[in-house]
Amino acid sequence: xxxxxxxxxxxxxxxxxxxxxxxxQFLTPSEPTAADRRRWAQYIADERAEAAVYRRLAxxxxxxxxxxxxxxxxxxxxxxxxxxxLLGGEPAKLPKAGLRDRFTGxxxxxxxxxxxxAMAQQAEARSPYDADPWATPAMRADExxxxxxxxGLAAKSRRxxxxxxxxxxxxxxDGLVSNLALVMGIGATGAAPQFVxxxxxxxxxxxxxxxxxxEYVSVRSQRELLEATEPSDFAHASLPDLDIDANELALVFRxxxxxxxxxxxxxxxxxxxxxxxxxxxRRPHGDDHEVVGxxxxxxxxxxxxxxxxxxIPVLPWLFGLAGLPAVIVALVLVGIALSATGALVGLLSGAxxxxxxxxxxxxxxxxxAVTYGLGLLFGVDVG
Numbered sequence: 001x002x003x004x005x006x007x008x009x010x011x012x013x014x015x016x017x018x019x020x021x022x023x024x025q026f027l028t029p030s031e032p033t034a035a036d037r038r039r040w041a042q043y044i045a046d047e048r049a050e051a052a053v054y055r056r057l058a059x060x061x062x063x064x065x066x067x068x069x070x071x072x073x074x075x076x077x078x079x080x081x082x083x084x085x086l087l088g089g090e091p092a093k094l095p096k097a098g099l100r101d102r103f104t105g106x107x108x109x110x111x112x113x114x115x116x117x118a119m120a121q122q123a124e125a126r127s128p129y130d131a132d133p134w135a136t137p138a139m140r141a142d143e144x145x146x147x148x149x150x151x152g153l154a155a156k157s158r159r160x161x162x163x164x165x166x167x168x169x170x171x172x173x174d175g176l177v178s179n180l181a182l183v184m185g186i187g188a189t190g191a192a193p194q195f196v197x198x199x200x201x202x203x204x205x206x207x208x209x210x211x212x213x214x215e216y217v218s219v220r221s222q223r224e225l226l227e228a229t230e231p232s233d234f235a236h237a238s239l240p241d242l243d244i245d246a247n248e249l250a251l252v253f254r255x256x257x258x259x260x261x262x263x264x265x266x267x268x269x270x271x272x273x274x275x276x277x278x279x280x281x282r283r284p285h286g287d288d289h290e291v292v293g294x295x296x297x298x299x300x301x302x303x304x305x306x307x308x309x310x311x312i313p314v315l316p317w318l319f320g321l322a323g324l325p326a327v328i329v330a331l332v333l334v335g336i337a338l339s340a341t342g343a344l345v346g347l348l349s350g351a352x353x354x355x356x357x358x359x360x361x362x363x364x365x366x367x368x369a370v371t372y373g374l375g376l377l378f379g380v381d382v383g
Contacts, residue, residue, distance in 0.1 A: 045096060045097045051073045053104050117153055172308060188376045315330070331365070341360055
């Protein structure tokens, strides 16, 4: 347990604190306990593990990102020195760093991914220094700023991943929930196991095909709408025939948000270029098109993701179970899958995985409970 603050007369400021000069208001208990010293040794191990994460990530990057990561490493070393100074020197034996820190370090040594940065962001968010009177206010502030720095480093990767990840979570979660609700509802009517299995397989194929077709149409339509917003070459061949003093080409540029004077100047330059035989080139599609992705690829991905989720509730019947045992096994399997999906969302967003896992679980089981209740209403109990 963390030591409590003592009454004011017993408080003193450690002279060897790294932040002692700049932090004149920081006070600590007069004498550290054995528990304090053990905790400081653990802090040293954890700070070294976090510094190693940033060092390993920096090796895989260059430019500004590399410099930022190296500065984060130096900050963690600064915190480490604070605890070493309080202990009066390097401990003879350090405990192991926390399991999360060690796993994050392992990830950082092998993968430069948003997963690693998200785990590092979580590590900064759960700093124990807010409750520790021996940590300086500057150190507490550092940890909060580090959280925002790592969040900024991960932002670009999260934006790139967001579209694909949304489709993956939606497809797999839809398959899990819809087919669980289907087999639970039919199973609750007392239908034969073969009928439940057939219904589950039919629901899998119908849902996966519907998801694939819907995703293809959706992405294709979105790309077509985006292409309609891009400048076209419809009138390029007519540019040499325009009157340079009386023409509406400037209006085209004004519709794109360019001020009137600049639009007129640009229109004159384009017409001059066209008279010399140099017609404007059509610009390539912007970044929005890349974020949307290809329609066929999106359709295949949605089909496979939905199917991978929808097959899980059917597995008990596929392996010969029936009645209540099959329902229980289906609930357990789907519960694990839903929790894992929710936890992954939390991890990638740099937040706690548990609330997201429970949210996914509540939504999925809530839908299954409704159809199970309807099945009981119109049939007989599976037991």
